[in-house]
Structure formats: C-alpha cells, structure tokens
Amino acid sequence: MTIRSMLLAGAAAVLMTAGGAGAKTLVYCSEASPEGFDPAPYTSGTTFDASSRPVYDQLVEFKKGTTELEPGLAESWDISEDGLTYTFHLRPGVKFHSVDGFTPSRDFNADDVLFSFDRQANKDNPYYAYAPSVSYEYYNGMDMPKIVKSIEKVDDMTVKFTLNEPNAPFLSDLAMDFASILSKEYADKLAADDRKADINNVPVGTGPFEFVAYQKDAVIRYKANPDYFKGKAPIDDLIFAITPDPAVRMQKLQAGECQIMPYPSPADLQALKSDENIKVEEQPGLNVAYLAYNTKQAPFDKAEVRKALNMAINKQAIIDAVFQGAGQVAKNPIPPTMWSYNNDIKDDAFDPEAAKKMLADAGVKDLEMNIWAMPVQRPYMPNARRTAELMQADLAKIGVKANIVSYEWGEYLKKSKDPTRDGAVILGWTGDNGDPDNFLAVLLSCAAAESGSNRAFWCNKDFDDLITKAAKTTDQAERTKLYEQAQVVFKDQAPWDTIAHSTVFMPMSKKVSGYVMSPLGHHDFYGVDIQE
Amino acid sequence: MIRFFIGKILWLIPTLIGITIVAFGFVRVLPGDPVLLMAGERGLSPERHAELTHQLGFDRPIWVQYGEFLWRVLHGDLGESLVTHKPIIHEFFTLFPATLELGLCAMILAVAIGVPVGVLAAIKRGSWFDQVTMGSALVGYSMPIFWWGLLLIILFSGVLHWTPVSGRISLMYYFPNGTGFMIWDAIASGQKGALSSALSHLILPSIVLATIPLAVIARQTRSAMLEVLGEDYVRTARAKGMPPRRVIGIHALRNAMIPVITTIGLQVGMLMAGAILTETIFSWPGIGKWMVDSISRRDYPAVQGGLLLIAVIVMVVNLIVDLLYGLINPRIRHR
C-alpha cells in the first residue's frame, strides 16, 4: 500500500461517517474543550453547550430561538401579588438518565430542585466544594444570595421560592445554566462511593441527550434520550469534535467531517457562503462592545469631550477591518434584538472636523490619552488590539495622541476596575438572560460604578432612578418605557463610545434542518435533523 | 558498573530539587490573579475574592505553599486544575499518550530516514546526493516549523484533500476502553479502516515534528561516519582487501553509531519543544497544546505540574541515553 493510497483510504473512511446503519449522527465541530460537565461552577458558553444544554433541564426554559420563557421541569408557576413568592408546580414522570454504575430508582421531584440550589448557596452542603477549587461564580455573579431568601419544598411536586424584594428578571435567571437541575439521588450515590468529583465528569440529567463519553480535548459523544419529556430527538447520536482553530473547523465542515460549526472566522465567510453544500445562518448577537471613558478623570468628566471623541472615531471602519463585516455599528448600550431597544435614538455622526471644533470649544488641546485594548478575543470583539490601532489612527487626525496599553487578561479586568485608571478601556458584555436589566444595571448603574463593573465609573441620578424603578416593576410595557428613557439619558451623556454588536454566524451542511439560532448564543441540538 | 549507574542516578537528585523549585517558583510569581479569571467580565466582590483566595490557599506564605507542594509531590499529588477541577496527574496522563505517539512516530521517521541518508552522504562524499541531502538538511534545520506546518496543511488538506485537517482518527471509530495510543487501539479493535484512518491523521504532524531532528540526525550521522571512515583501522581493513560493504557495515557503522545515539537522545528535549508548536497547529490533543492553553488560562497548578513532569521525563530519557552510552562505550565509565 503506497502512502497515497493509504491516505485516500483514510479519506474514504471519513466520508463514510455520515452513513452508518440507520443511526442518524450529527457532528458539531465545537470551538473548545468544556471545562467540565457540571454547569454550575463555570461561566463559559462552551461548557454550557456541552453540559446544561444537551444533558440538563431547568425549571423554566427559553423558548427556542427567543428570550421568552416557557415551562421546563416546572409545568406551571404562580407569582404572589407582592412579587415576593414564586411557587413552581413540577412536571411529573420525568426520568433521569442512566449511566455506568447508576440507574435512577425514582422520577424527578422537589428534592432534586432543592439540592441543585442548596449546594450553591449553603456552605454545609457536601457538594458546596466537592473539589477544593470549585466555586459557584455565576450564582454569586447573578446576585442570587441577595435576591433569594429561602427555597422550600411544599410537597414532592411543589417548590416555593421566597425573595427579599421584588425582582423582575428573577424568572429569567432561573432559565440560566447555573440553575440546571441535577439528580440528588445520583449525587448521594457518588458521595457514598466517595467519588463526588465524578458529578463533573459523568453528568446525569433529564435533558434530550445522554452523555456517553469524553476524550479529553478531542471528542464528546452523546446519544438521544428516548424518554425525554418533549419526545426523543430526531437524531440518534450527537458528537462534538473539538476543533479550536476556526480555519480548521471550516475545512472540516467542507470536507464533511462535521455538519455544523460555530464561530467561523469572518475572513472565511465569503468562501463558506459560496460553497454549494453549505448554508450560513446569521443573527445579531446579544452583546455589545464599547469603549468606556473614565468619567472621573479630566477632561473625560465633560460630556462634550466624550462626545467629540466619539465623533472622531470611524466605527464603520472598525466593522469593516476588525469584524470583517460580521457586526453592526452600535448606538445604544443594549443590542437591537433585545426588547426595549430604543430605535429612535440617533447616533453621533462620524465627523472629524466638528469633533476638532468641539474639543477646541471645550478648551482641550494637545490631548494625550490611553486606550486599553484587551489581550483576548471575545464573542463581542474579535480583535481589540486592531480596534485600538484604528482608533489611534482616527484620533491622531483630530490632534489627539492615543497610546495603546494592554495587560494580561486577569490584570486587565482588575486594573480597568480601578477608578484612578488612566484612559479609556475597550470591553464588552454578552447577555445572560435577555433582560435589559442584565446590561443596564450591571454595566451602568451607580452601584456598578462603585463595584467597578461600570468601567466608566459613570453615576447619573436620572439614569439610575429609571433603571431601579424598572427592575422592581413586573409589567413589561411599563418597563420598556423606562428603559427607553434611560437610553436617551445614556446617549446624551455618552459615558461610552458604543462600538459594535457582533453578528453570530452558524455555517452548516445543507443536509441539516431544524437548527434554530439562539439570541443568547446557546448551541442547542434538540429538534435538529439530518438528511441521510 | 553498578557504581557508575548509582552514581549517575544520585547525581540527579539536586537537579530534581532544583526543578521543583523552578516549577513552583516560576509559576507562583506569574502575574495575574487566577481568581479574577474565574469570574471574567462579570467580576466579583472584594469579600468573595478574599474568600476564594483563601479557599484556594493563595493567601498563605510562599514557603509554606512550597513545602506543601513538595510534600504533595512526594506523594504523587500535583494538585488540581483550576479550570477543570480535576487532578493534574490525571489530566497529564490522559493526554500524554497522544504526545508520546506523535513523538515516537516523528522519531522513527527521523531515524529511519536520517541515518541511512547520513551514511550514504558520507560514503558518497561530495557527490550530488551528498550536496542535495545536506543542503535540504540545512533547510530543515533552519525551518520555522510552525510555518512549515501551516504550509503542509494548506497543500495536503486544503488543496489536495489527501489528509484530514486535524484530530487523531475519524469520528466513526470509537474505542471505549482505549489506551490512548490510537494506532494500538485501532489495531486492537480490529475495525476495518481504523488503522489507515489513524495513520492518515498522524502523518502530517509527524512530518512537521520530525523535520528538525531528521536534519540534525542526518548531519550528525554524516560527520560521525566521515570521521570513522578516516580512522586507521578502517583504512587497514580496506587495505587488506575487505569488501567495502563489509567495511562500512561492520566497522564503520557500528562505531559511528555511538555519537549518533547520543544525538538521538538529546533530540527528546527538542521534540518536546517542537510538540508545543506542532500540537498547537494541528489541534493535537497532547501535552504541548495543554501546556500552552494552561499558561494562557493562568491555570497555576497545571503549569506547575506540567513543567515538573516534562522535566522529569526529559531527565529520565537523558539518563537512559547516558547509561546506554556507558554500556556501549566502556571508556566513558573510567573518566
């Protein structure tokens, strides 16, 4: 056998992958290895795609392709008049998966719900730190310890959550990945066998797919759960082929080694779109990239100065060169797919001449500033360094000298939070639950200016009152009005230059049907079918 | 003889201690706070930060941490990854077979081609064969292999579609209780096509990784051979009318192999460095890529444990080469 014929034989074997004896297999070229299979200790979408989405369910769930909620493991719920008690009626007859060494003896019930939350809240729960470095950053990050007062089991099929004060986004929070429901029976068995850490290696959930095997940094295998409460998935096997390089993912898709892939390199979109075996779906991402000025630092404490700089930066050029067209210019701090997005707002026009004049009028000359560019690629920002270079060139044209600074990612996050920070910082945000509060309060409230996650350290009373009021109101029409007004205040004060909302692309084989893109950036394969 | 071996092994102990200090010390002065990275853009409150720092033990005096590190290392415990929350030793040895398989293949390739080419080039010194092969060897030796890998991917996977782009075997083959050595698993499973699939995935990374060792071995073999061919006893054997093939086969080759074996041993450390780049380019799920990822994720314990294990492995291989050398070449023992 010559080398050449051997290689061809290998290629032929690859082509056979899609065949197989009647079993339908979908191969997803995923972008990275999951950190583990227990979603609660993690915060990255990659990990959720491999754990909470195929394997687990939540009490309430996001309706496919939207940020609206629908019943999940809870069939229905009641909210008290004062907005303080949430009572969930659980779905009967839901079965947990069986894995090697564990077969569930009972159906899903209230104990599982209590366990799934208690282990994140209660230091005495044996699973609070089942490995020395485990911690629940999402649960804490979403302020759950402050929001939730207590969780009680009313009966086997009813659970009651009591809150400390009314909180409109709370229900959406329960649809998030950290709120996935694990099997208490399985956890107890692992604890009895003294292998608690396996809860992170071999997940047992109620979701549409059962975990089969994981080869580290290479392949994850799942099979369809025949007892799934919404019905068995159309495909029989789901495989994640872990492929960190976007160019390689694309080649694999074109070669038929996988049928669907996330995060193509913007540079390759043209080639993908012109491939006759591939279709590319796209959707605006639920995110924003911004340049936050330090509003506590002169001369950036003046709104005119900030506005002038915004007008000097050519955002379209950034979309072209950095996003390679895979994005849109942002004018508001929330993305256009989110409810309450105020489309009446007009962006400050790109006008270097006017900007120059505004600066002069404000009495600013020979301005020298720092632009912070983060060292990593994020879903909302493909290349911060390149963005900063473009900004630097633009600002030079109005006589502002910009220096680009960067730090290692952890340092960057920390130093950018310091109110004495020198310069404007490029950063962004990806929505967690589709609620505007998750952008406006987290990134721009006075409380956030205090804690530092408001990187502009901008505290405006009008704005803050509006969003605080909205968070306590349950009526969505009412909330929408309040958020729309808040965006007007934001634009007028310009604490940020809103740079872009990235567009998310999902190339897939034309044989794939039923894939619905999630505005939250989830990759969900329940309901997807593949034509043989 | 035994004293020579024991002496060699004892000599390594201070180096080993040095290695633990380096692995621990370097990594503990890495800037950047792993606790902050765990939270990302979301951030965490100062209280929560202090609590986590304490939970992970980063707030204790550095020498206490080193003492604990050493104590745990002596018990075979290298700590737990901050990212996956799994034991480092487990992570390392899950990925190690992939690197070992790639490394062995590259080494076999390098020796199988490098030695004969070197021998031939020496015998036909000055011929066009000598010039072309030694010229290519120098090019190989000067090659930025990360670029070379990209070029091969463009050509063989992108344009010609002869080889798969990345991965270790086609996804249709699955060995639930595999050893991690794909070729072995493929043969053991008896599935049709599994072996050729594994080989076709292995070939490009092996070529890339073999490039520099191949060049070094070919050059070294040639010059060792030339030296031996010039020795008196070879000339004598020739003068006595021994057929050239026997002269080269029996006398020259065997003596020329002594420095070549040392060279091959020294290439093991080089291979590990090459594996970092090769694995990154081909998304090969091995130790090299894992180290790069761990460094960029600030996974302290993983970098620590990885550095330590890699250094120990390189040291053990060098020790074996040393001992072999002592066996082949008795002179060295009495130095």
Added chain:
Amino acid sequence: MSEVTETNIPSGTRREQFAEFWFYFKENRGAVIGLAVFVLVVIAAVLAPVLSPFDPDAQYRDALLAAPMTDSAHGHFWLGTDAVGRDLLSRLLYGARYSLFIGVVVVVLSLSVGVILGLLAGWFGGWVDTIIMRVMDVILAFPSLLLALVFVAILGPGLTNAMIAIALVMQPHFARLTRAAVLSEKNKDYVMAARVAGAGNMRLMFRTVLPNCLAPLIVQATLSFSNAILDAAALGFLGLGAQPPTPEWGTMLSEAREFILRAWWVVTFPGLAILISVLAINLMGDGLRDALDPKLKRS
C-alpha cells in the same frame, strides 16, 4: 583538538590569522552564499526607511488584503497587504530590523552572562563550579521553548521580555562550552607562565585564557543567533512575543493565521523571510565552524 589549538596560538599576527580563516571560509560555497544573503538582510534592515514603498504602519482601508502585485490609488503593493491594509513588503523590510536586533541582543546577553559564569565555574572549581553548573543543569532539564514560554508569561508578553527569556534559556550552552574550554586550557604552560609572572585571577581569566577559547564560542554564537530568531518568531506566533502592530515576522504570521485559506500571501511571505534569514546564518555558521575548528577541517 588540543594540540592543534596550541599550535594556533603563536601563529603570527591577527591579520595572518584572519587571512587563514578567510581562506578556509571562502572555500565553502554555501558559507559565501549565506554571507551574501545575510549582508542583503542587513542592508534591508538598515535601509528599510529608504527601500520600503510605504510606511509599515499606514493603513489603506480601501485595500484590505490586496493580493501581491496589486495596483492601487496609493501605489503598487508588491507583496500585497494585510488585514488592515498595510503593505506587506514594507512590513517585512522593517521586520528584518527586529529579527537582527533580536539576534544581536540575545547573543550578546546570553554570551556575556554564559561566558562569565563558565569562566568562574571553570577557573575556580569547587563549590562555585558545583553551584553554577547545577543551576545550568536545572535550566537545561526543561525544553527551552517551554521554559521561555513560562518566562514570558511571568514577565508579560512583549519583545523585550521574549528576548530576555530566550537569552536566559540559551546561556547555559555558553557557560558549559566556556567551562570545558577553560578546564582544558587552565593547566597549560602558557597559563602557568603568566601566573608565575604574577598575573591576577581577573587578568588570567579574561586576557589569557578566554581568547584561546574563542573558536567554539563563535560557532555557538552563530548557532544561537539563528535559534534566537526562530524562538522569538515562535513566541510571537504563540502570541507571547512582540505585540502587534510591531512588524516582527513571527507576530505577523500569528496575526495572519486566520487568513490562511483566503490570503496565502500574508502567511507565506513572513515565514519565507524567517526561513531565508535563518538559513543564511546557518550556512555562515557551517562555514565558520569549518574554518575555525581545525579538527573538522581535515574531514
């Protein structure tokens, strides 16, 4: 080796030595070609501002990823442009400066530190020798690129730190070579004579012994020069070396990776530039070794 080195010492003036060296060096055709190419690279680096058609940092936003030989309103892009519309040829020419700079700095750093450590270890022996050489052993126990990687991660990514890291992992080779040479020279008659004549340790080490250990050091220095360029490029490629927009070749390659299938030129040319310069230096290195190392001269 030792006898020949010894006969070298009294042999005439520097000029004669150089003439002899040049005689052997120019025998080696490869070495001469290497030297010529190297000189060209040096010229490119020195005259980069004159030779390059564009400012290496100027962005032509209407000519993103233009193919080689493209004409535009701004001028002719001989080797095309990169993702933000910068002329590749100009960046490569400026990149030559960085590569040479890296090579020189790393060699000077590692050579001087390594030679001093080696001299001390070899000359004084005893515990000084033990400690120095043990530390060198520890450094050499790690694969060099891996150690450099961790070093740069500690110091923070950047060109300066990358150079320091590479110099650090390279200097043990110089230290070992120097030590070995010192040990073989230390007890020779001419050293004894100088010692009897009352020369101090410093003078003996640096003025008497060191000049006679130069040949292997020069060969090692050329090797290190090319290795430094390769390693710095590798670090740049892994995102830890020179930071963009610096037109360092490895960094350019790493930035270009995402365009591998769409714009071959942004990937091909920086790599080719690295290969050619490293090859030229290695060719020279071979020639130097043959000319300076009398043992191999025979073969």
